[in-house]
Amino acid sequence: MPAERLTLARALNEALRTALEEDSSVLVMGEDVGTLGGVFRVTDGLQKDFGQDRVMDSPLAESGIVGTAIGLALVGYRPVVEIQFDGFVFPAYDQIVTQLAKLHARSHGTIRMPMVIRIPYGGGIGAVEHHSESPEALFAHVAGLKVVSPSNPTDAYWMLWQAIRSDDPVIFFEPKRRYWDTAEVDLSARPDPLHQARVVRPGTDLTLAGYGPTVQLCLEAAEAAVAEGKSLEVLDLRSVSPVDFDTVQRSVERTHRLVVVHEAPVFFGAGAEIAARVTTRCFYTLEAPVLRVGGYHAPYPAARLEKEFLPDLDRVLDAVDHSLAY
């Protein structure tokens, strides 16, 4: 396939389409994924092309969606489940944590759970309550799950395609405010391994690490820092469980400083694990503590306050300054 200009949402749609074509055991299910094509149109046209049997509108019950998807996986299907918004995954949390995550281990490997749970997440779109959250840490702590988040259309395509082919359950967080970002997507290039981080901009003075919606922000910060004579390296972590600590470590060994940026609240967030492990690995290399920029320990605020809550250019640059001041 030649390179195409696609939005991130469209790239996901293409990945689903490819997966549905390649493997007849792939199913797409969730609320409003059929006729409507999903509230973000990520599943647009799929039911029309693949039928109601493979692209199923589910009743409004998230535990039911994930629970029946587990049963479908047991009988040989590969369900790709959509949760309509980040804040609505919690009714399914029990099925995900106590069932989906454990069945492979409990069965001594005889059962596989090749399921993807797609969750549009994060803020920045001026939405109402429960529509802007970043709960990835609540899944990364749970053994048996993998957690990833693409930052751009190309990764969106390839990472979703890889997640669907994975025999492990993958929680796939889609940065909803980047759904309309466009890029040239080369659908024929070979992708990186799913859980491998990537240096998206090399630099020498400090490493900025983000994933999903914050990678773009980190890139903007690195660009802005040039004017001040600072060279920032930007990492796209791509995966939150596992985290590719090797790539992070190599970067920090070059730059000696690390700032992690995510939208989720900092307290008990992914930045904590990254800080703890990188500090252990790079104790003598780090010239400043690993700093974190993220949400506050507060419920995601009403839309008109979200820019106060979300990491932005100034806050990232402020953290960079703090780090460099050590």
Add this chain to the structure above:
Amino acid sequence: MPAERLTLARALNEALRTALEEDSSVLVMGEDVGTLGGVFRVTDGLQKDFGQDRVMDSPLAESGIVGTAIGLALVGYRPVVEIQFDGFVFPAYDQIVTQLAKLHARSHGTIRMPMVIRIPYGGGIGAVEHHSESPEALFAHVAGLKVVSPSNPTDAYWMLWQAIRSDDPVIFFEPKRRYWDTAEVDLSARPDPLHQARVVRPGTDLTLAGYGPTVQLCLEAAEAAVAEGKSLEVLDLRSVSPVDFDTVQRSVERTHRLVVVHEAPVFFGAGAEIAARVTTRCFYTLEAPVLRVGGYHAPYPAARLEKEFLPDLDRVLDAVDHSLAY
């Protein structure tokens, strides 16, 4: 009341009894908390003494228990909810995370949610699956909740009493393998503030920090280390949200080294947040990275393997050695 020798389970029972006596709006509810007195007998005799109206056996539905408790709190009650085991809290996770935690903020402070959710947690009792887990990090990441865990009968009594009097929702993790530990409990002494950590054994070479079931283990490690000429300070964190970072910082400023011990998996566990924040606060003071001893990134194993999974004396001392080797 004079000092009494009580098990931790009994001390909790006394705290419930005191709260039920002092405040007629306190309710106790959960599966089997009435006639049976709970599977661990923590609510033993309460229904007999306070009636079915105040000590209620709930249908087998955790979301229902927490959801109706929210309604009861709205109409002026202070529900103390029991979740029978750690692994069964997840059906209630949605109510806890999206409703209980947020109602105070959403209502601009006009609604209060004075609810305690008691959860027997942790391993070491040879139980079957879902009966030995330590999910505290999954609650600590959620703003609006407070998370505490007592380590001994005296704290069990006072912390539960304080949690019930608190106007915030408190997730109260009870170290089930310490239920039968006994101690002299002085029911008339004034307790520390609920979220204040405590130095339970002073030392000079390294700080060991635990909470709930691991405090005793830390004390044993400190005792064992004496023979090797090492002086370890032991902190009982007592609260996981918030963490009393001030007390931890003061300790680390004295000892320059910190090892955090919990039963929960290390990956994305409480130790990560403690390591990240303490490293920031004590960057120039720390002579070794903050090390963590805890469970592995694996489902809690079958009973005959749990001693491999749980932190034990050797693993704690091993981490101490590693830290001191820096």
Add this chain to the structure above:
Amino acid sequence: MTANGNQRPPGTDEPAVPDFADALNAFMSHREDPGMLQLLTPEGALVAPPDRTPGYDPELLRALYRDMVMARGFDTEATALQRQGELGLWPPLAGQEAAQVGSAHALRADDYVFPSYREHAVAWCRGVNPLDIIKLYRGVTNGGWDPRETNFHLYTLVVGSHALHATGYAMGLAKKGSDAAAIAYFGDGATSEGDVAEAFTFAAVHSAPVVFFCQNNQWAISEPVERQLRGPLYRRADGFGFPGVQVDGNDALAVHAVTRAALEHVRAGNGPFFIEASTYRMGAHTTSDDPTRYRRPAEVEHWRARDPIVRLRTHLSHADDTAPVFFEEVEEEARKLAHRIRHDTRILPHPHRLAVFDHVYAEGHAVVDEEREQFEEYHRSFADGETE
């Protein structure tokens, strides 16, 4: 005058009469098909003569009519405001006025209402200031009003979860010896959520005085009711051990009567009651939705002909000889309300940035304190508030 500028204190017009439920039963048992309860036909005619119609009272009907028109006026204005970029989102209520206003008028002031996110007409009847609802959808707050003032709880966006709150609230009312009731409003889609089933179980076991009021508007976003459940829906309750009935949700009179009977039933200690009000969402799910993607114009037309406001107006003007001036006055009032809302929306103050940290806890939290301090410090670091 209450907060919403509504002259009537909420829910006082219809004190419960002990034998109302009996009257309703008598009415039902005289009908050939005791299926869906309807008192007013879509053409605005009474099904039975006035003296055999439970609760028939032209004054009540005019009060219902007035509130339905006011609610639609408010709703239409809010939809327009959203289109103009003043609101982030709006879930229109148009079509469901009879279900909401009819039921709300059956409530007492001391009953407590648990709405979902589309109960603007119930809110109006309870005396909630419409501007407070606007605030929510403008993104100024995640709450909007003090529920204690009107006994109208905050909107709940996590579908179905408030059914349990209503049940717990009702359990508490019973514990206190109060004869007030709780009512939970939710949609057809919500009945699939486990929480709603758990609410049914808890309410039944505890004989809690709660009415479950389901507006079956035929759609959960793009999913028609057949894709959500195998009906008939009103029978769901029976399997949990309590009564359920289906009512024509576009017939305000029938909705009022059945809700009143349900409230009497629950107040008397008989346990919960389920009402399925069959109605239709005439507009989009929310302003972000495009219903033309999933439903046929013919269906929309079919239901438009069953507009609950038209039905009541036809009845009042033909059967009851209500003077045209009444309708004009109501229209004028609704226009004024819309005008006031438009004006007030535009001048709603922006929330203070520090509000992010407000009321996370009632008794404080060290991490919140630390983060608030750093936040203030950070903003102080910008000279002269250049980023204000």
Add this chain to the structure above:
Amino acid sequence: MTANGNQRPPGTDEPAVPDFADALNAFMSHREDPGMLQLLTPEGALVAPPDRTPGYDPELLRALYRDMVMARGFDTEATALQRQGELGLWPPLAGQEAAQVGSAHALRADDYVFPSYREHAVAWCRGVNPLDIIKLYRGVTNGGWDPRETNFHLYTLVVGSHALHATGYAMGLAKKGSDAAAIAYFGDGATSEGDVAEAFTFAAVHSAPVVFFCQNNQWAISEPVERQLRGPLYRRADGFGFPGVQVDGNDALAVHAVTRAALEHVRAGNGPFFIEASTYRMGAHTTSDDPTRYRRPAEVEHWRARDPIVRLRTHLSHADDTAPVFFEEVEEEARKLAHRIRHDTRILPHPHRLAVFDHVYAEGHAVVDEEREQFEEYHRSFADGETE
């Protein structure tokens, strides 16, 4: 011979006959009270003459009897092993043998079973090695057997959650065009969990070939059924749009007949079916439980007189003249099974410590790899395996 030493391959004794459901319906409609289905009275007499009793077949009854005795033998031995410290826990099944064996015999080998944690007799009938169940409760594994070998899924301890797995599995069967069915076993208490209700909804909407088999053993640990729900329970299904029946769960013949009819119903594409088997847990909830704290001896006595094994034995010896040697042989077989289990349990190998890290993921995970390595390194650091 199958894994459990059971001569008969699982579930092949009763191929479904298309008109069985009709026969059952005819039987039911001849009865005065079509309430709970019973074919054998507690005294072991047939309710109707043999030729009017659906599925009556002395050979089948002996097969049921044999498996019930074997299951009780196993259960009694496991309880004893727990008391002797060989098992961490045991949930005794005693009293529920008719419900489990009767239903299990109605299944085909290609049907798939989703048990909770007490379905030892179903497991036995499916050909699961009892020692594999022992392993689970000894704490050697969280699984125990390969479900694909017997189409008997792993036990699920999170009450009610597997009802959804069964539903999804059944949806998948239908998608594949198979006429196999899924069956989910759960208790009375489980019906309160939201997941069970959601399973009902999904199964109904998708017309999934799933039988929901509820053993109402009157108790959820210490909570009697009245504290869990407002009955009658079997009517729960009707509210979700599919049929439910109540059967005497201590009457193996009736359970078998009704399950067979239910399976025919679901295989034919009619959607799900709900069975409430009214039975009794004669022992403790688990060996950790003390039922004397919450139930009266008279109740236990009442049910002991309804022991399902005694009922069938009485019937077989009186009505059917089964020779005493049959009973002696079965007893002897059960004794041998118990003996074998006792022996094999004691020599069960301890799992290898590294098993903690096994199968967390199918495709690996860097953190698990790193931790496993550190773990091995740590253990190597102890000289000469001193802590082995």
